[in-house]
Amino acid sequence: MEFPAELKYAASDEWVRVDGDIATIGITDYAQHELGEVVYLELPAVGDNVKKGAAFGVVESVKAVSDLNSPVSGQVIESHLPLADEPAGINESPYENGWLIKVRVADNAELDDLMDAEKYSSYRA
Secondary structure (H helix, E strand, C coil): CCCCCCCEECCCCEEEEEECCEEEEEECHHHHHHHCCEEEEECCCCCCEECCCCEEEEEEECCCEEEEECCCCEEEEEECHHHHHCCCHHHHCCCCCCCCEEEEECCHHHHHHCECHHHHHHHCC
């Protein structure tokens, strides 16, 4: 499994790519592998607020339905709506085309609670 070094990871299997105060969020390769084929995705609307540790959406696969939990608090500035029409994109490319939302981070200190790739890899080993 792949865990890119430039990302941060939550124990709930979401990844975060940080660019200034913008966090791009998706689910990890491990998560999509465990879920199996993703068949449905529910994402928040632009302007919605998300809270660290709280559900912001739902992902459904042939095996399970799971909440998507936000690794940071902030306001949704972009939702990857085309992915909702083609949710299998999460399985094909979890770190590139499989991103879910972009959030303007309310408190950058929350990022300190996330794992780096090495720690996340050990966590999921």
